[in-house]
Amino acid sequence: EAAVTQSPRNKVAVTGGKVTLSCNQTNNHNNMYWYRQDTGHGLRLIHYSYGAGSTEKGDIPDGYKASRPSQENFSLILELATPSQTSVYFCASGDPGGADSDYTFGSGTRLLVI
Amino acid sequence: GDSVTQTEGQVALSEEDFLTIHCNYSASGYPTLFWYVQYPGEGPQLLFRASRDKEKGSSRGFEATYDKGTTSFHLRKASVQESDSAVYYCALIHSNYQLIWGSGTKLIIKP
Numbered sequence: 001e002a003a004v005t006q007s008p009r010n011k012v013a014v015t016g017g018k019v020t021l022s023c024n025q026t027n028n029h030n031n032m033y034w035y036r037q038d039t040g041h042g043l044r045l046i047h048y049s050y051g052a053g054s055t056e057k058g059d060i061p062d063g064y065k066a067s068r069p070s071q072e073n074f075s076l077i078l079e080l081a082t083p084s085q086t087s088v089y090f091c092a093s094g095d096p097g098g099a100d101s102d103y104t105f106g107s108g109t110r111l112l113v114i
Numbered sequence: 115g116d117s118v119t120q121t122e123g124q125v126a127l128s129e130e131d132f133l134t135i136h137c138n139y140s141a142s143g144y145p146t147l148f149w150y151v152q153y154p155g156e157g158p159q160l161l162f163r164a165s166r167d168k169e170k171g172s173s174r175g176f177e178a179t180y181d182k183g184t185t186s187f188h189l190r191k192a193s194v195q196e197s198d199s200a201v202y203y204c205a206l207i208h209s210n211y212q213l214i215w216g217s218g219t220k221l222i223i224k225p
Contacts, residue, residue, distance in 0.1 A: 033213075042203070042217045043215045045212065090157050094213070101165075101207050105158050106157050107157050108156070108157055
């Protein structure tokens, strides 16, 4: 079954440390996305990608980098984690093909920065 | 720019009540409209989508009709169950191929 898998499911990081969140998809979708979700803000787009080697800035990219080494994998990197980046992060893959548009989300990574 | 507005931040109902969650959008042309549901501890999952005026999407007893005239895509269910407790998001995708999300509506089913 096609899916989006995120790892780790939970992560505790120290302020100033480097954090890498990983995402793998088996949907063969070209587009992949990283969102964060905070109470009162819904889903906010951090970075996205149109395919291997491509990364684009979303609405709130500051403090985050992204890497898309292959069709299947898309990582979100926090070079210097801060407590304000404590959140739940969701990865998604998507095929924005109009009437057949389809987006699949992972189960999320809960990140706590202390 | 394109936008999606959900007016109810939270809706509290009893089992077997009728549900309406309002969704209005702002976009030119005919964007594809979505309803997603998110259960606690999970990512959002697609309920259904619609891409043409008067098209009705439906799934699991939920339904919504694309209305270009009122730029709306309201979610309805005739009789809610406790298992419907979740957060519901309206969204659209348009010319820039990015999902534009509403703010979400938390549905609480009172025992």
